[in-house]
Amino acid sequence: MIKQDHITITINGKRYKFSVGDGYGEVPPNETLADTLRNRLGLTGTKISCNEGACGCCTVIVDGKDAVASCMALTVEFDGREVLTVEGLEDPVKGLDPIQQAFIDEYAFQCGYCTPGIIMVAKALFINNEHPTPEQIQEALSGNYCRCISQYTVLRALNKLAGNEDAELANIVRANDEIENPIPVRQVLHLSPYANGSSSSHSID
Amino acid sequence: MSEKNYGEKKFEYNYRDIVQPNYRHIGKYMPRKEAKDIVTGKATFLDDYSVPDMIYGKIKRSPWPHADIVSIDTSKAEALEGVRAVITHKNMPQKWGLGLPVQRLLLEPRVYHVGDLVALVAADTPEIAEEACELIEVEYHQLQPVYSADEALAEGAPQLYERFPGNHVDNGIKYFQPDGPWWQIIRGDCEQGFKEAKYIAEDKIEFNQMPVPGAPETPSVIARFDGIQPDCVHKDGVPNFTIWASSQSAHIMKLMAEGRIPNSNVNIKTFNVGGSYGNKQSMMTAALSASMLAMATKKPVKLVLTKEEQLMAYEVRLGSTMYAKVGMDEDGIVTTVEGKWLVDTGAVGDSVQGQVGVGLGEAQLVLAKCKNWYMDSEIAVTNRQQAGIVRGYGGQELNSCLERLLCAPMKAGNFNPLEVFKKNYISPGDCFTWRDGRNWKSRSSFFFPEAMQKAADLFGWDKKWVGWNKPYWVSEDGRKARGVGMGVIGNADISEDNTEAIVRIIPDLVGKRASRVVIETDITESGMGTRSNACKIAAEVLNVPVERVIITEPGSQYNPSNYGLCGSRGVITTGKAIANAAMEAKKKILERGAIYFKRNVDQLDTKDFMVYVRDNPEMQVPMFKIWDKEMSVVGYGKHLEMFDVPSCVSLFVDVEVDLETGHTEILDLATGTDIGQIIDAKACEMQLEGGWGSACIDTATFEENVLDKQTGRIMTSNMIDYKWRTFNEFKPFNAYVMESQIDSFMFKALGVGEVSGAAGASATLMAISNAIGADVKEYPATPAVVLKAMDKI
Numbered sequence: 001m002i003k004q005d006h007i008t009i010t011i012n013g014k015r016y017k018f019s020v021g022d023g024y025g026e027v028p029p030n031e032t033l034a035d036t037l038r039n040r041l042g043l044t045g046t047k048i049s050c051n052e053g054a055c056g057c058c059t060v061i062v063d064g065k066d067a068v069a070s071c072m073a074l075t076v077e078f079d080g081r082e083v084l085t086v087e088g089l090e091d092p093v094k095g096l097d098p099i100q101q102a103f104i105d106e107y108a109f110q111c112g113y114c115t116p117g118i119i120m121v122a123k124a125l126f127i128n129n130e131h132p133t134p135e136q137i138q139e140a141l142s143g144n145y146c147r148c149i150s151q152y153t154v155l156r157a158l159n160k161l162a163g164n165e166d167a168e169l170a171n172i173v174r175a176n177d178e179i180e181n182p183i184p185v186r187q188v189l190h191l192s193p194y195a196n197g198s199s200s201s202h203s204i205d
Numbered sequence: 206m207s208e209k210n211y212g213e214k215k216f217e218y219n220y221r222d223i224v225q226p227n228y229r230h231i232g233k234y235m236p237r238k239e240a241k242d243i244v245t246g247k248a249t250f251l252d253d254y255s256v257p258d259m260i261y262g263k264i265k266r267s268p269w270p271h272a273d274i275v276s277i278d279t280s281k282a283e284a285l286e287g288v289r290a291v292i293t294h295k296n297m298p299q300k301w302g303l304g305l306p307v308q309r310l311l312l313e314p315r316v317y318h319v320g321d322l323v324a325l326v327a328a329d330t331p332e333i334a335e336e337a338c339e340l341i342e343v344e345y346h347q348l349q350p351v352y353s354a355d356e357a358l359a360e361g362a363p364q365l366y367e368r369f370p371g372n373h374v375d376n377g378i379k380y381f382q383p384d385g386p387w388w389q390i391i392r393g394d395c396e397q398g399f400k401e402a403k404y405i406a407e408d409k410i411e412f413n414q415m416p417v418p419g420a421p422e423t424p425s426v427i428a429r430f431d432g433i434q435p436d437c438v439h440k441d442g443v444p445n446f447t448i449w450a451s452s453q454s455a456h457i458m459k460l461m462a463e464g465r466i467p468n469s470n471v472n473i474k475t476f477n478v479g480g481s482y483g484n485k486q487s488m489m490t491a492a493l494s495a496s497m498l499a500m501a502t503k504k505p506v507k508l509v510l511t512k513e514e515q516l517m518a519y520e521v522r523l524g525s526t527m528y529a530k531v532g533m534d535e536d537g538i539v540t541t542v543e544g545k546w547l548v549d550t551g552a553v554g555d556s557v558q559g560q561v562g563v564g565l566g567e568a569q570l571v572l573a574k575c576k577n578w579y580m581d582s583e584i585a586v587t588n589r590q591q592a593g594i595v596r597g598y599g600g601q602e603l604n605s606c607l608e609r610l611l612c613a614p615m616k617a618g619n620f621n622p623l624e625v626f627k628k629n630y631i632s633p634g635d636c637f638t639w640r641d642g643r644n645w646k647s648r649s650s651f652f653f654p655e656a657m658q659k660a661a662d663l664f665g666w667d668k669k670w671v672g673w674n675k676p677y678w679v680s681e682d683g684r685k686a687r688g689v690g691m692g693v694i695g696n697a698d699i700s701e702d703n704t705e706a707i708v709r710i711i712p713d714l715v716g717k718r719a720s721r722v723v724i725e726t727d728i729t730e731s732g733m734g735t736r737s738n739a740c741k742i743a744a745e746v747l748n749v750p751v752e753r754v755i756i757t758e759p760g761s762q763y764n765p766s767n768y769g770l771c772g773s774r775g776v777i778t779t780g781k782a783i784a785n786a787a788m789e790a791k792k793k794i795l796e797r798g799a800i801y802f803k804r805n806v807d808q809l810d811t812k813d814f815m816v817y818v819r820d821n822p823e824m825q826v827p828m829f830k831i832w833d834k835e836m837s838v839v840g841y842g843k844h845l846e847m848f849d850v851p852s853c854v855s856l857f858v859d860v861e862v863d864l865e866t867g868h869t870e871i872l873d874l875a876t877g878t879d880i881g882q883i884i885d886a887k888a889c890e891m892q893l894e895g896g897w898g899s900a901c902i903d904t905a906t907f908e909e910n911v912l913d914k915q916t917g918r919i920m921t922s923n924m925i926d927y928k929w930r931t932f933n934e935f936k937p938f939n940a941y942v943m944e945s946q947i948d949s950f951m952f953k954a955l956g957v958g959e960v961s962g963a964a965g966a967s968a969t970l971m972a973i974s975n976a977i978g979a980d981v982k983e984y985p986a987t988p989a990v991v992l993k994a995m996d997k998i
């Protein structure tokens with residue numbers, strides 16, 4: 001291996017030059033990419049959970065296509081490469097990535113600790129395949145741990161994005177939906193024109 | 206339709222007749238307040254947070270299950286550059302205890318389980334701290350270990366603590382049972398009950414694999430010693446600490462920490478919690494270790510457990526063994542339960558008496574028509590890792606034994622279990638003793654049996670149930686067989702623990718904008734959406750947009766008291782306190798409105814920060830035109846503990862078993878419940894689906910902590926060897942949800958999260974037994990267990 005005294009990595013579109021070594025502030029050769037992202041750059045959206053590549057919480061996208069477990073990868077190996085983390089998904093002009101928006105719309109998370117990893121794996125899948133089948137989505141996420149059980153809503157969100165409208169694993173039947181003309185206790189309320197502002201005698205203007 | 210007899214009079218309850226409210230916010234899905242932060246990676250969890258001048262803690266842990274520390278040499282560790290403190294049992298600055306009641310010290314000259322604390326190290330980096338741990342030289346003298354409640358309670362068993370003669374943990378404690386310890390259901394006449402019974406069965410069932418709830422974020426804390434403050438009571442002063450924690454309840458952590466650190470005042474702050482499932486509450490070993498290091502070094506100490514430490518040495522589910530004899534009459538009503546429940550709390554007993562109380566309480570909910578009981582319980586300490594609180598709170602551990610045991614009399618009478626559960630489950634007016642040792646009468650739903658039936662219909666139970674130990678389908682080659690099973694469980698903890706809140710309607714100082722509502726209460730967020738639902742409840746009462754309601758940062762110091770997210774009670778009890786507080790604020794502003802409009806208070810209402818006359822909405826005035834300039838309208842509300850609205854969840858499991866390999870696969874799952882009023886539709890869905898997680902349903906087939914009895918070590922202390930259900934193994938899930946407006950609080954909701962998967966393990970064993978045509982009574986039903994049941998090995 002050729003010894004280098006520095007490496008350059010592009011992270012979320014920004015170039016970072018790191019000195020390699022054991023001195024203060026330098027990146028030691030045994031530092032993982034997850035630690036560099038979290039501890040040096042403050043990109044704490046990438047989570048470390050199992051720290052052995054089994055749970056997917058630390059997933060980032062490398063060179064615009066590959067999902068990589070950053071807790072199992074050494075930072076020095078990424079010289080000259082591009083890394084995308086969950087913080088880099090939102091476009092400052094266009095707004096949230098469609099996957100992020102779908103996760104909000106479908107409430108595809110609970111505690112949210114594993115969510116960045118799941119989103120990054122899903123992003124890598126959609127980069128490589130715009131219309132994955134429901135099976136391909138489930139398979140792609142099989143290395144992602146979620147213990148709160150948001151799997152059904154995650155799959156719903158991603159299947160909608162992939163155009164698999166009919167793919168639905170969970171079916172929640174609400175008794176009230178089956179009742180014709182339920183007895184309501186009060187009239188439907190309409191949003192008031194005052195919802196977003198009202199002035200009073202205390203107003204400065 | 207449900208029926209109930211009150212003396213001569215017969216009432217019929219039709220779900221159709223329930224008045225359904227039409228809320229502005231309640232019941233609808235609303236993205237959580239922190240939703241955008243979570244999907245963009247901005248949400249802060251404990252390990253994402255730092256305190257100035259912070260150093261790092263690590264724990265030197267025991268490799269042996271039970272041993273005396275003969276000698277310990279820390280000189281090499283202390284000499285390592287960057288090491289700030291090394292604490293062992295020899296140089297502890299103060300003697301802090303562990304357990305409830307206190308049974309041992311944080312560090313002792315003896316270790317009681319693999320992973321027990323031997324030394325604490327603080328250093329400038331986590332790597333130096335880890336290296337220092339390795340440099341500590343320890344010589345042990347091994348002692349005989351004991352690994353189950355059965356063994357530990359037997360005569361002549363190795364003894365753990367002087368505080369617990371015979372390894373027997375105190376049956377009850379005042380905190381959980383204020384009127385005196387309660388640990389037995391003794392009622393009626395068992396002898397008579399067995400005479401009335403037509404079918405009697407006796408058996409022993411174990412649920413002892415002590416599986417791991419497995420929150421993705423490990424238990425972690427930052428502790429800072431804030432010095433000793435002069436005090437009017439304690440002449441030596443009061444030690445002050447600030448602890449930032451990945452705990453789901455700042456209140457519980459404060460309660461426990463102040464009980465362990467003498468005369469202390471502890472300020473707990475919490476963040477987003479990366480999963481807990483009841484399991485990250487007091488986190489005493491981590492919190493006390495970091496606090497002791499902080500006290501010794503006078504620097505803030507961050508202690509983040511590794512995944513291996515979490516799996517090997519942190520709190521798991523209780524071990525549970527039940528010996529019982531059950532009698533059932535010719536109609537399928539359970540007439541008698543006689544037996545003993547042995548509980549293994551591992552090496553530290555902490556809150557276990559509450560869990561035993563809840564377990565015994567839940568048994569009575571499932572068998573509410575049974576008049577004759579003698580159910581004893583005993584708690585033992587053993588040399589396994591500490592058992593702690595996990596979603597299900599004693600109930601799941603008991604249910605997994607009791608309902609598997611119930612299969613025997615049901616089978617003897619050839620009953621359809623659906624009919625038996627429907628008949629035996631608690632209905633309004635039935636009485637039970639809860640974990641506080643007091644007697645309660647249910648005033649919960651009439652529709653639990655109907656919810657069970659509807660879920661069964663959704664599942665296709667009537668087609669798939671073909672009798673006991675009979676598969677409903679066998680493949681043509683005879684290699685695979687399918688069977689179904691079911692279970693029912695409920696919990697009365699949804700209104701436990703006192704809670705208070707303040708709601709302030711704050712004026713807009715500049716004007717031309719709407720005002721805001723601030724909720725002051727101490728509630729954190731561990732995934733259930735409780736903080737957002739709290740905002741929704743205040744918005745509904747005051748009739749304002751939810752985005753205009755904000756809630757204070759969680760923390761014990763500056764908020765009114767809130768017991769936190771334990772017992773799946775957060776939305777109900779916090780919601781009740783907030784609803785009451787919002788009502789008080791509303792009443793105050795309406796009283797001003799009454800003077801302004803010269804009308805009675807009853808004729809007025811509020812909407813979007815206006816007060817208006819109900820019959821003539823044109824007559825309206827901004828709240829702050831009639832309130833004191835720039836002042837808030839403040840309301841206070843509280844909830845006081847009670848246990849009279851039990852929940853109910855039924856679960857149906859369809860399995861396919863490979864008869865040659867013994868491998869079991871769950872094909873689909875259905876659940877039914879009456880949940881009162883849904884507060885958030887999608888959150889409710891995920892509470893029900895959550896039964897797949899946190900060591901619930903899959904403890905029946907593959908989830909277990911594998912103990913090597915030769916060494917006392919857990920062989921599954923990593924996420925490759927500990928088996929968990931992956932995304933591609935999720936199966937169809939059906940739920941039937943009724944909303945019968947149960948009288949719990951203003952918004953009539955009932956929590957189900959505590960027990961949504963808790964009946965799944967016993968249901969799965971029933972299903973496997975039916976598929977293979979032989980009784981399976983062992984958890985987990987691995988291929989070896991299944992093949993053994995079939996006499997194939």
